[in-house]
Amino acid sequence: MKFKSIAAATLAVATLIGMAGCGNSNSANDDKTITFWHNASAGEGKQYWVDLAAAFEKKNPGVKVEIQAIQNEDYAGKLQTAMQDPASGPDVYMSLGGAKTKEMIDAGQTMDLTDKISSTVKSDMKTTLSAATFDSKVYGVPVSVEPGGIWYSKDLFERAGITETPTTFDQLKEDAQKLKDAGIAPIALGGKDAWPAAHWYYWLALRECSPSVYSKGTEKQDFSDKCWTRAGNDLKELADMDVFNEGYMTTTAQQGANSSAGLLANHKAAMELMGAWEPGVLKELTPDKKPMADLGFFAFPSVDGGKGEEGALMGGVTYFQVNPEAPDIAVDFVNFMAEKDNQEKYATAFSTIPASTAARGVVTDESLKAVLEYLNKSDSMQLWMDTTLGTNIGTALNSGVVNMLSGKGGAQDIVKAMQDAAAKG
Amino acid sequence: MTSISTSVRHRNKRVTDGKVRRNIEIFVLSAPAIILFCAFVILPIILGAYYGFYKWKGFGTPSKNGTFVGLQNYVTALSDPNFQAAILHTFEIVIGSLVIQAPLAILFALLLNQKFKGRALIRTLIFVPYVVSEVIVGTGWSLLLQKTGAINQILGRFGIDGPDWLADPKIAIWTLLLLISWKYIGFAVILMLAGMQSIPEELYEAARVDGAGFWQMQKSITLPLLAPTLRIWVFLSMIGSLQLFDLVYIIWGQYVSTTAGVSTMATYMVREGRGAGNYGYGSAVALIIFIISLIVALTYQRFVLSRDLDGALTEQKQAKKRAQKRAKEAQRLAAAAQ
Numbered sequence A: 001m002k003f004k005s006i007a008a009a010t011l012a013v014a015t016l017i018g019m020a021g022c023g024n025s026n027s028a029n030d031d032k033t034i035t036f037w038h039n040a041s042a043g044e045g046k047q048y049w050v051d052l053a054a055a056f057e058k059k060n061p062g063v064k065v066e067i068q069a070i071q072n073e074d075y076a077g078k079l080q081t082a083m084q085d086p087a088s089g090p091d092v093y094m095s096l097g098g099a100k101t102k103e104m105i106d107a108g109q110t111m112d113l114t115d116k117i118s119s120t121v122k123s124d125m126k127t128t129l130s131a132a133t134f135d136s137k138v139y140g141v142p143v144s145v146e147p148g149g150i151w152y153s154k155d156l157f158e159r160a161g162i163t164e165t166p167t168t169f170d171q172l173k174e175d176a177q178k179l180k181d182a183g184i185a186p187i188a189l190g191g192k193d194a195w196p197a198a199h200w201y202y203w204l205a206l207r208e209c210s211p212s213v214y215s216k217g218t219e220k221q222d223f224s225d226k227c228w229t230r231a232g233n234d235l236k237e238l239a240d241m242d243v244f245n246e247g248y249m250t251t252t253a254q255q256g257a258n259s260s261a262g263l264l265a266n267h268k269a270a271m272e273l274m275g276a277w278e279p280g281v282l283k284e285l286t287p288d289k290k291p292m293a294d295l296g297f298f299a300f301p302s303v304d305g306g307k308g309e310e311g312a313l314m315g316g317v318t319y320f321q322v323n324p325e326a327p328d329i330a331v332d333f334v335n336f337m338a339e340k341d342n343q344e345k346y347a348t349a350f351s352t353i354p355a356s357t358a359a360r361g362v363v364t365d366e367s368l369k370a371v372l373e374y375l376n377k378s379d380s381m382q383l384w385m386d387t388t389l390g391t392n393i394g395t396a397l398n399s400g401v402v403n404m405l406s407g408k409g410g411a412q413d414i415v416k417a418m419q420d421a422a423a424k425g
Numbered sequence B: 001m002t003s004i005s006t007s008v009r010h011r012n013k014r015v016t017d018g019k020v021r022r023n024i025e026i027f028v029l030s031a032p033a034i035i036l037f038c039a040f041v042i043l044p045i046i047l048g049a050y051y052g053f054y055k056w057k058g059f060g061t062p063s064k065n066g067t068f069v070g071l072q073n074y075v076t077a078l079s080d081p082n083f084q085a086a087i088l089h090t091f092e093i094v095i096g097s098l099v100i101q102a103p104l105a106i107l108f109a110l111l112l113n114q115k116f117k118g119r120a121l122i123r124t125l126i127f128v129p130y131v132v133s134e135v136i137v138g139t140g141w142s143l144l145l146q147k148t149g150a151i152n153q154i155l156g157r158f159g160i161d162g163p164d165w166l167a168d169p170k171i172a173i174w175t176l177l178l179l180i181s182w183k184y185i186g187f188a189v190i191l192m193l194a195g196m197q198s199i200p201e202e203l204y205e206a207a208r209v210d211g212a213g214f215w216q217m218q219k220s221i222t223l224p225l226l227a228p229t230l231r232i233w234v235f236l237s238m239i240g241s242l243q244l245f246d247l248v249y250i251i252w253g254q255y256v257s258t259t260a261g262v263s264t265m266a267t268y269m270v271r272e273g274r275g276a277g278n279y280g281y282g283s284a285v286a287l288i289i290f291i292i293s294l295i296v297a298l299t300y301q302r303f304v305l306s307r308d309l310d311g312a313l314t315e316q317k318q319a320k321k322r323a324q325k326r327a328k329e330a331q332r333l334a335a336a337a338q
Helices: A002-022 A043-059 A072-082 A098-106 A119-124 A154-159 A169-181 A195-208 A211-220 A227-240 A260-265 A278-285 A328-337 A340-350 A357-362 A366-377 A385-389 A391-405 A411-421 B002-051 B072-079 B081-112 B119-131 B134-145 B150-157 B169-197 B201-209 B214-242 B246-251 B253-260 B265-275 B279-303 B316-337
Strands: A033-038 A064-069 A092-094 A141-147 A149-153 A185-187 A269-274 A295-298 A313-322 A381-383
Touching: A033 A043, A033 A072, A033 A328, A043 A064, A043 A328, A043 A340, A092 A328, A098 A385, A098 A391, A119 A340, A119 A357, A141 A328, A141 A340, A141 A366, A149 A154, A149 A260, A149 A278, A149 A366, A154 A169, A154 A295, A169 A185, A169 A227, A195 A211, A195 A227, A195 A269, A195 A313, A195 A385, A195 A391, A211 A385, A227 A391, A227 A411, A260 A269, A260 A278, A269 A278, A278 A366, A295 A366, A313 A328, A328 A340, A340 A357, A381 A385, A385 A391, A391 A411, A391 B253, A391 B265, B002 B279, B072 B081, B072 B279, B081 B119, B081 B169, B081 B214, B081 B253, B081 B265, B081 B279, B119 B169, B134 B150, B134 B169, B134 B246, B169 B214, B169 B246, B169 B253, B201 B214, B214 B279, B246 B253, B246 B265, B253 B265, B265 B279
Parallel strands: A033 A064, A033 A092, A185 A269, A313 A381
Antiparallel strands: A092 A313, A141 A313, A149 A269, A149 A295
């Protein structure tokens, strides 16, 4: 009897201790170990980080980098939970970007790197550093820049008798019609994920609205100008021409041969509007897992009567932030990422454009070179509209676009959805 | 005299000792369960309610990095047409799955309760969809049912132009109900079969002697005696439908589910809370869902399940009262018979 009670009491105490143990931090407390989170959970990208960490450990004897590769869709939620208590969060982590980074700054969850970044970062990444700069303080080190635009299959364009890529929205519509007449699905669209559909709206808004009106919208959420509805109507016109792949509302963006990227990779559709990660994604989806041979790129066409800046670019910048409680060696690690060598390897592994201008010579892919040309021509790049607006209004915007495409509401409802979202967050 | 009183006192002490020890034992033995329950059920509900009063992005703490808005989140949620639609869809699913699955499950169970060759195989097969993970089922069906998917291609062979099973708002909810029925009917059938097998064979024998036919036996013996099982299944099915998330999320995704008219309360919560990064608002929605589910569950328990759960979940006092009532009734009948 007595023995049993003692045993039970021991068990209860053991349970309590066990539960307390769960709260232990996952970041080691010594100054020689850094935990590092990124979202490249497969393929060459994952290997790149393993190699980079090994090189860093070799250069700094005694230092250990613990890597966690987290599936992209889980990444934001996991990071947010882990950073509730910075002491238990990762020391170096891939940024969520835009308004989310701003929230993290306000919550004291990210380190001010203004005086800590190396001179290499300051000089080589001058053009992309603005994406990680808030109130003229630098909070991250960029690794890649991904401007968007239209990716197309040169073979399919040729088959439809299109000799030159479109430069205006009307030409784009004509070409789409030509493709359709030739029996080719003109545009692949991953409507199920919403953001690929919304990207059409972002670009049309960037072309329709004057730079000042556009920044008033993204920064102060003032969408009163008519250009915001005009952008929606432009998209509606395009959708009404029936130029997107059949069943695009239930098509995903990147998963498998049935996704919109898969359709382009397998010549089942002629073009797709996407960021500069596209060649890397297509590579995994072609039948022989090799880069798509006839892939081409052209910038988003201008809109007749649009007030947007000529050739303005929009895209994403991937950068890495540092935990405010991380050891100094973590800062060295992000600076290490920015070195020319590592940036070159990064660009190759991810088939993308490196943030470092010094490393851009390594880009050999024809379509990416075309992107670079546009990038060199324009002096600034807007961030994706949903990133700038933050997830709350961004989500409302994306669902507004999906609603319009499925016939539930019109262009003015997109604007209204963004205004309503302000009530929720 | 003194010796007696000491012995009484002594005994009393021993009795209280036993009681104290018993209480300690109860406390110690149930502590792990109670602690776990509080930490992972009660505390999250309280925290959720607390977050629900704030506009909060999930970074830092609500009091520091959020703004207190009182009941505003609840007002916004309840007046959002998208949430109202999600509640409506959820209840369509609750009722739809009951209406479709109950008769089918009973029929299947009746069939599988007969002796025939290959019965074990069919019993297993009908249970297979229930065992397969929702993610696999969802991914598989979403590929099959796409506008250009396998099902429409097969239909095309027969010259039928298949509809858009998933994106068409007129069809999507029926597609979903069909998938839910296909997936969960195995569970209902197994429950019904178990219920049928607990019905004593003697009753059927007696009925047969009295000249009852097959359908009459099912109607007068099987169905009434299956009622307790049926009531429990209805309860489980309702709770499952109220929480439906994974199938919809995987097949339709968080955006298209709204336009296709299959969004549920849970998918709305995930989109507006986690997806949009509005953790305060999302928590408020979660609490509303919790309250709706609680009301449905408690109402059903109080009015329908109470007779099955006598003494188990309902208060023992009530059960005692009912037993007394029954005893009195018996007495009255006995007296009348005399």
